[in-house]
Amino acid sequence: ATWNPSVVRLCLWHLKRAVKTKLGQPKSDPVYNPFQAQHEFPFIRTDFAPVVNAPIRETGLLTTVEQRERILELMGSHYNRHALIPNGETFSSNTAIHQDSTRQMYEYCLEHNLRHAWAYLYRNWYTIIHYKRWAKSGVDNMIPIGKTTMLIEAHWKVMKRTHLYHYNRARLDLLTYVVLEHYYRKLKMKYQSTVVHRQKTALFEKTFIAEWHKADRAEVSGISYATNLNQWVCGCVAFLHSPLALCKHLVKAYQASNQLHVIARMVFIQRSQTPPFIRILPTIHPNPYHPGSHPQEELRPGPPLRRPRGVHSVNNDEEELTFPG
Ligand SMILES: [Zn+2]
Ligand SMILES: [Zn+2]
Numbered sequence: 001a002t003w004n005p006s007v008v009r010l011c012l013w014h015l016k017r018a019v020k021t022k023l024g025q026p027k028s029d030p031v032y033n034p035f036q037a038q039h040e041f042p043f044i045r046t047d048f049a050p051v052v053n054a055p056i057r058e059t060g061l062l063t064t065v066e067q068r069e070r071i072l073e074l075m076g077s078h079y080n081r082h083a084l085i086p087n088g089e090t091f092s093s094n095t096a097i098h099q100d101s102t103r104q105m106y107e108y109c110l111e112h113n114l115r116h117a118w119a120y121l122y123r124n125w126y127t128i129i130h131y132k133r134w135a136k137s138g139v140d141n142m143i144p145i146g147k148t149t150m151l152i153e154a155h156w157k158v159m160k161r162t163h164l165y166h167y168n169r170a171r172l173d174l175l176t177y178v179v180l181e182h183y184y185r186k187l188k189m190k191y192q193s194t195v196v197h198r199q200k201t202a203l204f205e206k207t208f209i210a211e212w213h214k215a216d217r218a219e220v221s222g223i224s225y226a227t228n229l230n231q232w233v234c235g236c237v238a239f240l241h242s243p244l245a246l247c248k249h250l251v252k253a254y255q256a257s258n259q260l261h262v263i264a265r266m267v268f269i270q271r272s273q274t275p276p277f278i279r280i281l282p283t284i285h286p287n288p289y290h291p292g293s294h295p296q297e298e299l300r301p302g303p304p305l306r307r308p309r310g311v312h313s314v315n316n317d318e319e320e321l322t323f324p325g
Helices: 013-023 034-040 066-078 092-110 115-126 150-165 172-196 204-217 237-241 246-254
Strands: 266-272 279-283
Touching: 013 115, 013 204, 066 092, 066 115, 066 237, 066 246, 092 115, 204 246, 237 246, 237 266
Parallel strands: none
Antiparallel strands: 266 279
């Protein structure tokens, strides 16, 4: 098999869990070279470092609960920032975002005298090699939308619970058979009916449209956030953190521009890794905006049979279909 060059990135959920765990542990002698850190970020003071091999070791936990929360909040915004998204009304390069984010974290640690926490955060997260593995701004010109770990975990969950629940350690030939004859067939049917034939609404679309209506009803303050429909970006905080690439400013701007009405299945919502991050396209049968088997109009399958109520809650294959750009 061939693999396209890809970057495996950590998701925010796992990142936060790892950082939270570590920052709640007792202080120990960390490996930290303040001169090396200063070489990478000139604003770092070399005297701001944990005292190692001291006769009396610093005790206590790395941070307090409140400090931990603030650090995670900062990392959440460092995770999402990107050169393609304005911050308020200004755009910064990815290099500048890395510098700014590191400085913000450093200054927080300096202000609260968190020497051990800083050593850990620098070494494991903010130095360029590590930073590129989690921050979206570690990749130029595009913003990843797929979450590899989540997709793989969801895949195995369905395999184990729906298709292999009788087999604890399935043999490889059985596994191959199940993948091809059961799982793949189901996935293909789901993909065809959701994406190609537009007979079912994907979870992503349901969530998107619910958020859309909420945003449509919300009040706006009138502050300018460089909202841009053609690029589908906004400099507000809500857009920065939205997993749907949505905020009330974009919704209002879209509604004012008098385009298609956003109604489930009447439009096709296409996500992309490059601007515009969302395109709202008219529904056409079969959907030409995605790969898939597109039979002639008269050969289209009938509407899907509804599953009996109750079966639904036990079943685990309701994972969101992803829409690669
Ligand atoms: Zn994860
Ligand atoms: Zn906005």
